[in-house]
Amino acid sequence: MKKYMNNMGVLAKKASRKLLQMDTTTKNNILEEMAVELLNNMEFIRSENEKDLIKGRKNGLSPAFIDRLTLTEERIYGMAQGIRTIIGLDDPIGEILSGFRHENGMEISQIRVPLGVIGMIFESRPNVTVDAAVLSLKSGNSIILRGGSDALCSNIALAKVIIQAGEKFGLPHGAIQLIENTDRSCVNELITMNDFIDVIIPRGGKGLKQAILAGASVPVIETGAGLxxxxxxxxxxxxxxxxxxxxxxxxxxxxxxxxxxxxxxxxxxxxxxxxxxxxxxxxxxxxxxxxxxxxxxxxxxxxxxxxxxxxxxxxxxxxxxxxxxxxxxxxxxxxxxxxxxxxxxxxxxxxxxxxxxxxxxxxxxxxxxxxTDGGAFGFGGEIGISTQKLHARGPMGIKELTSVKYIIRGDGQIR
Structure with missing residues (x-):
């Protein structure tokens, strides 16, 4: 399992470097193709989703849980519309947040940069596969996704559609990956892959969040539980x-x-x-x-x-x-x-x-x-609702998936 996860980490890290070189037009073209192919493959997606629904009903999942799991035509159309909303948003990468001229003549600017590689762990709602992937792409991040076993067929179908659509238009191999192995040891590996993963974002109930926080060595952004x-x-x-x-x-x-x-x-x-x-x-x-x-x-x-x-x-x-x-x-x-x-x-x-x-x-x-939802707030979707105070809080859209760095331009200054 360690080798399987390390291979994903290597690919994600390489892809994140390539994403740094990608301009806004290319990212938007990839996103548009993803939206088109989601609609073109609606029948396939719904048939795979039905496999999860049949299994869920057989296993006695509650009506509310089944609702979270269900991909209706309306919800798939909503995913495509969410992608197009994201296309219309300004690219955050390279945005100058502040700047000043030092007394010694240096020009100092603070700009937005991607977080790098995101590890996303979520439960039941397959639309998160698409939301998280497209938000990560627009903000210049690669992502490794690990969904719940109850939505496995749906998640595989959605990931397959958007990855194949994206790679036709230049999506780097490894920029979006889904862990298809349901063994829980995959999660334990993912949350300790400090050489490859920059941040872990768990999205689910209190039990999931507590387990991730207890075992992670990679920094975690807490999301999900909503009492x-x-x-x-x-x-x-x-x-x-x-x-x-x-x-x-x-x-x-x-x-x-x-x-x-x-x-x-x-x-x-x-x-x-x-x-x-x-x-x-x-x-x-x-x-x-x-x-x-x-x-x-x-x-x-x-x-x-x-x-x-x-x-x-x-x-x-x-x-x-x-x-x-x-x-x-x-x-x-x-x-x-x-x-x-x-x-x-x-x-x-x-x-x-x-x-x-x-x-x-x-x-x-x-x-x-x-x-309280990224789509309702006009973000085109969200990777989660952060309930902590450090880095990001509330619905996390593309800007919340960035960090900052300082750019300093000099002409020979020394200290």
Whole structure:
């Protein structure tokens, strides 16, 4: 296994050097061909995806997990559109971020450069294969991808299509590689390949992230886990609140920007929860409620302490009553994974307090947490949602896949 992974590392490193020489037009031509071939090969991609879906249903995967795994025509069209959005973005490589003239006459500039070689480890969602590959290419990075075994056929199909399309237009061999071996030792090798890999980006649940952090010697950018909260203040527009809550919980419950815990001010529970509970119930949402809110909900079950720590990724919602915005913020600070949080309120002072004091990558006023997404933010996609503070935070697009270096121009200065 070590030899197998080292060979991939050697190819990726060589490809990253060639990508440094590639101009924007060439990269965009490659990306356009990838978008075209995704659509041309839609039937093949969907047939391979169906193999994963059949296996997943046989193995008892939840409906939310199956949804994450599914590649519909609409989603494949969305991938192609995402690529074309990325084509339209400015190439970040070589961008001058700052510059000044030293007192000794040297010209000093700070410019964007690629990270180099990215190791990407992700679970279940096959669209990540395309998102991560094309974002890496546009930002001048090579990438080694390791998807979950549940999506193996889908990932192989997608990688095959975009790699073959890219290489026809000059994509360096090894710039995009997929680990097709499902042996977990491949991951252990990947996260310790310091001679070849510049950064590891895990995208998945808490268990995946903890395992990578525990075993990696390569630097890691933490992404993925999304225990997201929505707080309904005492003077919220309750019709707006219901619409936002339903969207945040039920539109796609298996994604990291879906809401998992609803916090409701005690002055609002009697007015909000009966109607909300009925509508969520019609959508198949299981509600777990604390002692004060459960009496306003027809079919809720009591919460346990573990609910506040759980990223359900399913049609399950926990509800907690709070008596103040300070109590809501304290709960979020205690249990949040620092992904996305929202306040629904008509009180300007409280909304500004929430923005200022809630320490997460994305904080919303009167909007759904479901917008925390590279595509929704106009990035054409994302390689992940970073929940840490060093290097990048929030949806990671092409600029977040770069570093910087200083360029110094002199005419004989010495020190």
């Amino acid at each position: 997201c909260h929505t707080y309904v203040d005492h003077n919220a527009d309750l019709n707006m609140a219901i619409d936002i809550i339903i969207n945040a919980k039920a539109s796609r419950p298996g994604v990291c920007n879906a809401m998992e815990t609803l916090l409701v001010h005690s002055d609002s529970i009697s007015k909000l929860l009966p109607s909300l509970g009925e509508k969520l119930g019609d959508l198949g949402v299981e509600i777990r409620a604390d002692e004060r809110s459960i009496k306003y909900l027809a079919n809720a079950i009591p919460t346990t302490d573990s609910d506040w720590n759980t990223e359900y990724l399913d049609l399950i919602l926990s509800i907690k009553t709070v008596d103040s915005i300070d109590e809501a913020i304290k709960h979020i600070d205690t249990y949040s994974t620092k992904h996305s949080e929202a306040i629904i309120s008509e009180n300007y002072k409280n909304t500004q307090k929430f923005l200022r004091e809630v320490d997460s990558a994305a904080v919303y006023i009167n909007a759904s947490t479901r917008f």
